Amino acid sequence: MSYVGIDFGTTNSAVAIAEASGPSRLVPLTVGTQVFETFRSVLFFEKQEDRLGTTLAHWAGPEAIEAYLDSEGEGRFVQSVKSYLASKDFTGTNILGKQFGIEPLVSLILKDLKAKAETSAGPLPQTIVVGRPAHFVGDSGDDAEAMALDRLREAFRLAGVHEIRFELEPVAAAYHYESGLERDELVLIADFGGGTSDFCLLRVGPKARASAQADGDRAGDILGVGGVGIAGDSFDSRIVEHCVTPHLGRGTQYRSMDGQMLPMPVWPFEYMRRWHLLSFLNTTQTRRMLTEILRTSENPTQIQALITVIEEGLGFHLHRAVEHAKVVLSGQPETKFRFTLPGASIETTIQRSDFEDWVKPETLAIAGCVDDLMERTGVSFADVDRVFLTGGSSFIPIIRRLFSDRFGEDKLRTGGELTSVASGLALAARTASR
Incomplete structure (x- = not known):
């Protein structure tokens, strides 16, 4: 019998499978002639004409990106929908x-992810273990969390998965870390996704594994969990704020109909630096507003560039430029940021030291979440045997220093940055079946 875990992530998703014994493995996802371990959690919509009239076509994952790049600005690209x-x-x-609700939107990604997984691995089992963050982005309390889980459960149902069991994403990452462990440890798992940073302090190793197999879960091993709706997208937003929006009219003025000079509205730039909101700037109302501002703006070139980004649907191009800069800064002290759009180009040099200043509020919030978890559990930093960092933002030097300053560099471990959660979810599915 096979056991399957699905990690539906803000940026990337993955599927893993485990057999009755042994390690789990990622399910290869074939798209055309390419094989992927992860599946970008994105959608692209485009109107198409045929002999029956106009239909709304859609693509998910790598095919959505390909269709978007071939579309020459037509259609709608949606990302970070989680x-x-x-x-x-x-x-x-x-x-x-x-009109689309959140559940149908998510289900379109899940349906394609499931289909590609089944092409490689055959029909998936009836019950699947699905990852969930300790706290969702925008989670304002128990009601919001329950709503998020209900929405995710319904999205899976629409995608053809009728029985799911949720597991905390940092606990799933612990299963992955533990799979190669031959001694017992008290470990802090730090899982950095696109939308959330999640933490779990728990006991792992042969003794804990045996106990979990007997109980069917890890509840007895977990000392505490924590999380905050700040992660990779939040760091991206600071680059957009400091390197992009100042070149697109933020801070400029325009003349109103009664002759007053008014500041450029801030809200379009707030949308622009949040990936899940960016695609929804392209509305008739917003375009009309910006066209009016363009006529009397003190800097029409910048306003026209903003309109171009919105009308041409350049969100993914912007995301790719920002992500590239962030990745380079993880290994080098500076990088050249470059974002090219029709008729304009934004180029600037980013120093790592400046980037670290920009993300200081986010870093302090993450540090506060870790410190709160340690205080609630009554465990000292010295008592933790290992700290396992996973997820894309674990590469960011200031994030790594946050943990090395508290626990010591020698205790830090990394691995499976984009796939550890999926791998662990499959192992969690096997444990739950016993």
């Missing part, structure tokens, strides 16, 4: 004339 799950304000959105 960030809406706990939002009570988001009940639906109109995409090219068709």
